[in-house]
Amino acid sequence: MQVHPMKTDISESYALTTRKLALAYDQVTIIEELDLAIPTGKITALVGPNGCGKSTLLKGLGRLIKPRNGVVYLDGNAIAHQSTKAIARQLGLLPQSPVAPEGLTVKELVAQGRYPYQTWLQQWSKTDELAVDQALTTTEMTELSDRPLDTLSGGQRQRAWIAMTLAQETDILLLDEPTTFLDLAHQIEVLDLLYDLNQSEQRTIVMVLHDLNQACRYADNLIALQDGCVYAQGLPNEVMTETMVRDVFGINSRIINDPVSGTPMCIPIGRKTI
Amino acid sequence: MVSSASQRNFRFGRSPSILFAGLGIGAGILVLCLFASIGLGAADITPREVWDALFAFDESSTNHLIIRTVRLPRSIIALLVGAAMAIAGAIMQGLTSNPLASPGILGVSTGAAFAVVLSTFIFGVSSLSVYAWFALAGGAITAGLVYLFASLGPGGVTPLNLTLAGTVFSTLIGTLTSGILILNQQTLEQVRFWLAGSLAGGDIDLVRQVIPYLIVGFFLALALGRHVTTLSLGETVAKGLGQNTAWIKVLGAMSVVLLVGGSVSIAGPIGFVGLIVPHFVRFLVGVDYRWILPYAAILGAVILLIADIGARLILRPIELPVGLVMPLLGAPFFIYLIRTRIRR
Amino acid sequence: MSTWLVIRSAQVPVSFRLNRRVPSLLMILGILILAMMIASIGYGEYPIPPLDVVKTLLGLETSNADYAFIVNTLRFPRVLVALLVGMALAIAGTITQGILRNPLAAPGIIGINAGAALAAVTLIIVFPNVPISLLPLAAFAGGFTIFTLIYLSAWNGGSSPIRLVLIGIGFSLMTAAITNILTTFGNINSVSQALVWLAGSVYGRSWDEVNALLPWLFVFVPIVLIMARDLNVLNLGDEIARGVGTALEWRRGILLVSSVALAGASVATAGTIGFVGFIAPHIARRLVGPSHEGLLLTSALTGGLLVITADLIGRSLFAPIELPCGLITSAIGAPYFLYLMIQQRKY
Numbered sequence A: 001m002q003v004h005p006m007k008t009d010i011s012e013s014y015a016l017t018t019r020k021l022a023l024a025y026d027q028v029t030i031i032e033e034l035d036l037a038i039p040t041g042k043i044t045a046l047v048g049p050n051g052c053g054k055s056t057l058l059k060g061l062g063r064l065i066k067p068r069n070g071v072v073y074l075d076g077n078a079i080a081h082q083s084t085k086a087i088a089r090q091l092g093l094l095p096q097s098p099v100a101p102e103g104l105t106v107k108e109l110v111a112q113g114r115y116p117y118q119t120w121l122q123q124w125s126k127t128d129e130l131a132v133d134q135a136l137t138t139t140e141m142t143e144l145s146d147r148p149l150d151t152l153s154g155g156q157r158q159r160a161w162i163a164m165t166l167a168q169e170t171d172i173l174l175l176d177e178p179t180t181f182l183d184l185a186h187q188i189e190v191l192d193l194l195y196d197l198n199q200s201e202q203r204t205i206v207m208v209l210h211d212l213n214q215a216c217r218y219a220d221n222l223i224a225l226q227d228g229c230v231y232a233q234g235l236p237n238e239v240m241t242e243t244m245v246r247d248v249f250g251i252n253s254r255i256i257n258d259p260v261s262g263t264p265m266c267i268p269i270g271r272k273t274i
Numbered sequence B: 001m002v003s004s005a006s007q008r009n010f011r012f013g014r015s016p017s018i019l020f021a022g023l024g025i026g027a028g029i030l031v032l033c034l035f036a037s038i039g040l041g042a043a044d045i046t047p048r049e050v051w052d053a054l055f056a057f058d059e060s061s062t063n064h065l066i067i068r069t070v071r072l073p074r075s076i077i078a079l080l081v082g083a084a085m086a087i088a089g090a091i092m093q094g095l096t097s098n099p100l101a102s103p104g105i106l107g108v109s110t111g112a113a114f115a116v117v118l119s120t121f122i123f124g125v126s127s128l129s130v131y132a133w134f135a136l137a138g139g140a141i142t143a144g145l146v147y148l149f150a151s152l153g154p155g156g157v158t159p160l161n162l163t164l165a166g167t168v169f170s171t172l173i174g175t176l177t178s179g180i181l182i183l184n185q186q187t188l189e190q191v192r193f194w195l196a197g198s199l200a201g202g203d204i205d206l207v208r209q210v211i212p213y214l215i216v217g218f219f220l221a222l223a224l225g226r227h228v229t230t231l232s233l234g235e236t237v238a239k240g241l242g243q244n245t246a247w248i249k250v251l252g253a254m255s256v257v258l259l260v261g262g263s264v265s266i267a268g269p270i271g272f273v274g275l276i277v278p279h280f281v282r283f284l285v286g287v288d289y290r291w292i293l294p295y296a297a298i299l300g301a302v303i304l305l306i307a308d309i310g311a312r313l314i315l316r317p318i319e320l321p322v323g324l325v326m327p328l329l330g331a332p333f334f335i336y337l338i339r340t341r342i343r344r
Numbered sequence C: 001m002s003t004w005l006v007i008r009s010a011q012v013p014v015s016f017r018l019n020r021r022v023p024s025l026l027m028i029l030g031i032l033i034l035a036m037m038i039a040s041i042g043y044g045e046y047p048i049p050p051l052d053v054v055k056t057l058l059g060l061e062t063s064n065a066d067y068a069f070i071v072n073t074l075r076f077p078r079v080l081v082a083l084l085v086g087m088a089l090a091i092a093g094t095i096t097q098g099i100l101r102n103p104l105a106a107p108g109i110i111g112i113n114a115g116a117a118l119a120a121v122t123l124i125i126v127f128p129n130v131p132i133s134l135l136p137l138a139a140f141a142g143g144f145t146i147f148t149l150i151y152l153s154a155w156n157g158g159s160s161p162i163r164l165v166l167i168g169i170g171f172s173l174m175t176a177a178i179t180n181i182l183t184t185f186g187n188i189n190s191v192s193q194a195l196v197w198l199a200g201s202v203y204g205r206s207w208d209e210v211n212a213l214l215p216w217l218f219v220f221v222p223i224v225l226i227m228a229r230d231l232n233v234l235n236l237g238d239e240i241a242r243g244v245g246t247a248l249e250w251r252r253g254i255l256l257v258s259s260v261a262l263a264g265a266s267v268a269t270a271g272t273i274g275f276v277g278f279i280a281p282h283i284a285r286r287l288v289g290p291s292h293e294g295l296l297l298t299s300a301l302t303g304g305l306l307v308i309t310a311d312l313i314g315r316s317l318f319a320p321i322e323l324p325c326g327l328i329t330s331a332i333g334a335p336y337f338l339y340l341m342i343q344q345r346k347y
Helices: A054-061 A084-088 A106-112 A126-138 A154-167 A184-201 A212-218 A242-249 B004-009 B016-039 B047-055 B062-096 B108-123 B128-152 B159-183 B185-196 B204-231 B235-240 B245-267 B272-285 B289-313 B322-341 C022-042 C050-057 C066-100 C112-126 C132-154 C161-185 C188-199 C207-226 C228-234 C238-243 C248-270 C276-288 C292-316 C325-346
Strands: A014-025 A028-039 A043-047 A069-074 A091-094 A172-176 A204-208 A221-226 A229-234 A253-257 A264-268 C004-008 C015-019
Touching: A014 A054, A014 A204, A028 A054, A028 A069, A028 A204, A028 A221, A028 A229, A043 A054, A043 A184, A043 A212, A054 A172, A054 A204, A084 A091, A091 A154, A091 C238, A106 A126, A106 A154, A106 C228, A126 A154, A126 A184, A154 A172, A154 A184, A172 A184, A184 A204, A184 A212, A212 A264, A221 A242, A229 A242, A242 A253, B016 B047, B016 B062, B016 B272, B016 B289, B047 B062, B062 B159, B062 B204, B062 B245, B062 B272, B062 B289, B108 B128, B108 B159, B108 B185, B108 B245, B128 B159, B128 B204, B128 B245, B128 C325, B159 B185, B159 C188, B159 C325, B185 C161, B185 C188, B204 B235, B204 B245, B204 B289, B235 B245, B272 B289, B272 B322, B272 C161, B289 B322, B322 C132, B322 C161, C015 C022, C015 C292, C022 C050, C022 C066, C022 C276, C022 C292, C050 C066, C066 C161, C066 C207, C066 C228, C066 C248, C066 C276, C066 C292, C112 C132, C112 C161, C112 C188, C112 C248, C132 C161, C132 C248, C161 C188, C207 C228, C207 C248, C207 C292, C228 C238, C228 C248, C228 C292, C238 C248, C276 C292, C276 C325, C292 C325
Parallel strands: A043 A204, A043 A221, A091 A172, A172 A204
Antiparallel strands: A014 A028, A014 A069, A221 A229, A253 A264, C004 C015
16 A cells, blocks of 8 residues: 655755665665655655665665666756765765764864865865854854764764764755664754754755654654655655554554644554553 | 665574584585595595504504504694684684684784794704694793783773784784794794694694693683673673673683694694684674584684695695695685675 | 864965874974984994084085995985885875774785785795896785785775775785795795895895885875875765765775885885884874874874884894894884883773
8 A cells, every 4th residue: 555645736846856766785676666755945754664775765865875776866966967076065964873983083073074175275264164163063062072082972972973964064964863872862952953953044854763753743754664665755744644653664553642742643552551 | 774685694593403404514524524634645545445444453554554643643633723723713703803803813823933933943943742832832921911911901801902912912923933034044944834834744642732722722612602692792782791701701812822722733823714714604604603613613624624635635745834725725715705795 | 273283375275274283293203203314324333423424414524535425325325215115104004094994904904015025035936036126026016916906806896995804814815825835845045035025124225225215105195195184084984985075986996006006115125014004003193193184194204213213223233133124113013002002091
């Protein structure tokens, strides 16, 4: 049963679209013939069970994996035809749990985000400096900027990595599970940070999230993936149904209204109900 | 997130029945190799005679004598050394979680080589059985020093510290060894064949000398299998599961010293088996050291037996040191495996 | 802004940034190198006072007419070779450690040493009649061939650090086995000679070697320095490097080739001097941190200082017998390394 409540609103523009995209590792095809549109200036959350192709799709959108077939369009232009540096100025990417070399300070890490703007002679312009300071301020990492990354807590480290992608000053941000390994307060902190970025600067954000309720609360556009196909896409209200949770995740649930935000909230039903 | 594709490729475990069957097949192949190793050599001896020499010994037959005094001890040594080095390598890679770690990382082989070169240089020693003692002592002392220095590093005996201290010591001692060899050509002449790693000239007394060490090391390693699996998940995880990681590491290092020290003392520094076999075995059976260790033992023994047959036959009647034949036969296969299997 | 030194022009679009400690450290290392060079040139069977060394180098008159020959023809080129070899090895090591993200990665890991050793040992043992002047060429070719084989075998729809490392081990083992067969069965005198070469030495090196080595440094050191930022992002892993817009395979390829060229040229000139490419980057990283803009030069000077010092010690320790400086770099490198490791424990 495929539900495709694709928006028909012509006025809406799409930051990233795919046409018949096929992604594969080795001989194993993960995603086949995928048509997808990521709306500009919105927060899109990718949800789905382990192994459904969420991370693969995110990497495909961020040109980390070469498509076996089909095309990814960035603002209407095929991504394969643009220089990787030009893409890096439009699209920032944070993989899952990256590792920094020992002794690297926060500021040095964040400064690496300026790579696509630098040239051999122009290695540290005033603009670079301002962008890095801005990214540090936004993520509230200014005070920690001279600390080596390996001396920080998990939450601080994740914020440093996000600051690095922010320093890239891209309109689009792709994040693979930005909240893993963080405690609840830090999870909300990171999501709030991304929400603020989206609200104040209209950045397009695409992220893989494991927590369905957080996805519903923060996303404007929810994409549920199943076996490399889009099971449903649209407003969280439309996508988040008991049928969807059963079909995609294979678990019974009750969907109620989040008492705080009014967005859908999934209460999974396990064997223990009392 | 693990994609379905990589889940399929990632062999966390196969079913125990398949693994047991594989072990049985491996043992069968090992026995075949053992017979081949006893049967093949410079003198042509029929399989019938080999059988008789083993089970109906006739003292008056030269061929029987060759089998009993030359080929049998040599094949047993190949079997023991191959198994010991492979197990030691597996333990080392498990303890340090570094694919570059070979038993050599603890400095056992280089320490042993240095001791032998030094003994030849100073005392003019040239007998294999005296080499054995120097090798064992040199290997153990070096390993102890490496371990000591690794424990003095930041955070104690971490994989990184162990690898760094080991590499540093190996290089240092290797340097001293070549220093002696440069200064004294006579020593070079005497020990260069031993240094290449060879099973030639080994007799059963030599085996008797070191077999207690090998057996203790062997059982220690097998007993550690489960713990090494846990430790290979990372120090923190292992501690969290209630493991006394410091002890496991000390015991692991001890078994490596016994196994490698014992092997080096009978066969010279044969490094390849310990480095490569664990990689092969992981491709075969996954990441559980309870299975990796016995498989490594069998595969290590098989590979060394085959390489030794090759060493005797390739340039017959000249005999090549088996320590040099093995990389030539095994490395291409290893390269092929790495190329096709490691996808990142 | 406290830890960075920023050089920026308001008029032209030129700007750089460095760890604040880099300039003063480079200066200190430079002074140490000069002092060590003067000491090394002055030392020998025929001692020359430091002041006279300086005078002779500057082309001024000294009290003794022989000084000019001893300094300019015999000792100065040798010390220069030591400096250049050390610098080249250190930079090569910094590159391989940065790219492969493995603290064990010395240039040897991508096959240069093994290949160069095989070629040189073959020449010395199998073809003793071939003129010795061909040795550097053969060594360089050998190193480059093995590196190419490793790189091509590791290429499978892209290069990958872990594949490079493991396949590098495979090839090094094979190559070393053949080398060992030669040293095990070769004529004992040739083998001795080969061992000295393998240990690494700058004995008897002249202006010819300096001139042969300099072009490699002139070409590849600037390339590497220009690509310091690429090394920085490669050091963060493939995905991040691609994400910030590096043409990953190209940059990695160029850097690896530069590393091989530098290490190959120095191995060809002075044999396999151990440890420098491994330890100099480690020391430099402790001094200026992991950013390659400052790290590369600091590491280069550290390497140069190391080899000059090692050569001086090798000459003086058992004088008049000379130990190859490769033995000394290992012998001083190793304990220092252990000391660093222990010291690091304090925080």
